[in-house]
Amino acid sequence: MSAAVSPHELRQAMSRFATGVAVITTSDGHNDHVMTANSLTSVSLDPPMVLLCIQRTARFHDVVLASGRWAANLLPEHAAAAAGWFATRGRAVEQQLEGIAHHRGVDGMALLEGAIATLECRTRDVHDGGDHSIFVADVLSTTAHEEASPLIYYRGGFRTLADPCL
Incomplete structure (x- = not known):
C-alpha cells in the first residue's frame, strides 16, 4: 500500500493539468451569487449533462444547493480580471x-x-466528494462563440494559449 498523498502534493500534481475557467452564476431569488471555477466537465452528450465541484465551505455551495439552477460562463482570455474578482473570498x-x-x-x-x-x-x-460536493446537472441550453481564445488555469494562475510553456 502506498503512503497517503497530502493535499499539497495533490494540488501540485493537479496544477499541471490545464483547465478552462468558468464563472458560475446562481440566484437565491434576491441576489445573484457568482464564483470562479475550473472544476467543470462534460458528463454525457445524450442526455446533455455536466458536473461541477464546489467546496462545501464556500458560501456559494449552499446557495446553488438550494437553488438547483446555475449557469456556467466559459471565459475568454481577456477576462482574467473578472475571473480573479469572482474567485476572491x-x-x-x-x-x-x-x-x-x-x-x-x-x-x-x-x-x-x-x-x-x-x-x-x-x-x-x-454526490459526496470529500471536502467538495459534486453537482451533476442537466444542460438546458447552450451558446458557443468562436471569436475569442479561452482563458485557462495552469500551475496556480490564469494563462492564455499564447503564453510560453512554463
Whole structure:
C-alpha cells in the first residue's frame, strides 16, 4: 500500500493539468451569487449533462444547493480580471454583477456578455466528494462563440494559449 498523498502534493500534481475557467452564476431569488471555477466537465452528450465541484465551505455551495439552477460562463482570455474578482473570498453578497455586462437566460440565471460559451443547468444529483460536493446537472441550453481564445488555469494562475510553456 502506498503512503497517503497530502493535499499539497495533490494540488501540485493537479496544477499541471490545464483547465478552462468558468464563472458560475446562481440566484437565491434576491441576489445573484457568482464564483470562479475550473472544476467543470462534460458528463454525457445524450442526455446533455455536466458536473461541477464546489467546496462545501464556500458560501456559494449552499446557495446553488438550494437553488438547483446555475449557469456556467466559459471565459475568454481577456477576462482574467473578472475571473480573479469572482474567485476572491469575502466579496459582498449584494450586487456581485454590478458593472458586469450580462443578460438573463431561459432559467433566469445571469449569462455574461463576452463569454465564449454558456451553459444553463439544473442540478440532477449531488454526490459526496470529500471536502467538495459534486453537482451533476442537466444542460438546458447552450451558446458557443468562436471569436475569442479561452482563458485557462495552469500551475496556480490564469494563462492564455499564447503564453510560453512554463
